[in-house]
Amino acid sequence: MSILVLAIDTATPAVTAGVVRLDGDATELLAEQVIFDPRAHAERLTPNIVGALGDAEVTVGQLDAVVVGCGPGPFTGLRVGMATAAAFGHALGVSVRGVCSLDAIAVGTTGEVLVVTDARRREVYWARYRDGVRIDGPAVNAAGDVPAGADAVAGSPEHAALFELPRLAPVYPSATGLVRAVSNWEVEPEPLVPMYLRRPDAKPQAAAR
Template sequence: MSRLVLAVDTATPAVTAGIVRVDGDAIEVLAEQVTVDARAHAEQLTPNIVAALGDAGTDASRLDAVVVGCGPGPFTGLRVGMATAAAFGHALGVPVHGVCSLDAIAAGTTGDVLVVTDARRREVYWARYRDGRRVDGPAVNSAVDVPGGAAAVAGSPEHTALFELPRLAPVYPSAAGLVAAVRDWDADPAPLVPLYLRRPDAKPSQAVKR
């Protein structure tokens, strides 16, 4: 069954929107718009979606599904992407599939691969993959605390540089990677849940001892 899919991700500095045709195992990217700006998620996502639809020569009414990266990522970025995806799904009456954004970066890789993105505060979001399938994570740690064992690393350039591993090309979640991360198109999508992973800044005060 052929599906026309809108794929969006705002879990990283890349504001990604793409129109993808899925037919069985075949994935064809018809159009993709990417703006790399960590402060422009809200401003750029909708224009990128509109531009991608235009480049693909289609309109939103023809979409069969939406895929959105659910992080891990910062609160503001994730909120923009997931709210927009949910709005499209609700308006069009089509399913919205949430995927791990790190899975989208790892899609198509082979061997044991570590994927890392910026978690700020001198930490990284990370997950490990074997032939594109996640085997550990996602989690957030300082780079020195990320478990070893990977043969290569992909993701944020400034953070892959923290690991003495060969670097692979994928940097940000792509439209093709987001679509490839959906495991079952026929299953009812689970509710969208953001992967913040961030330990809270505020901690509850200890009860006063009597």
């Protein structure tokens, strides 16, 4: 049975929205819009969604499901994407499935692959995969503290360059990767849980004292 999926991710500087047709194990990208701006998640996500739906010639009423990247990523970016996904799911009465954004980058890779994205503070979010299946992480560390052992690296080009490994093409969570990262479409989705991996910078005043 074919279903239409809205896929969105705001866990990285890439503000991603796309429409994917899922038919069994086959995925077909109908449209995707991506803007690279780490400070424009809130401003760009909805226009990207509207643009992708228009390019795909799909109305919101035709959507059967929503998939959203749950990080790891910064607090503000994740909140924008996940709140938007939840709002679409509630308004349309369709399921919303959260996936690890790093999993969406790793989908389709072979061998042992390290995926890294920008965690700021001179650190990276990372996870390790074997043939596209996560075997370690996600975690956040300085690049020098990430365990060795991968055959190649994918993800943020600037941060992948910190590792002396062959670089693979995937650099951000794509709409197709997000949909393919869903492990089982037959079960009820779990509640959306953001992968912040670290506490927010802001602290209650009493705690700060």
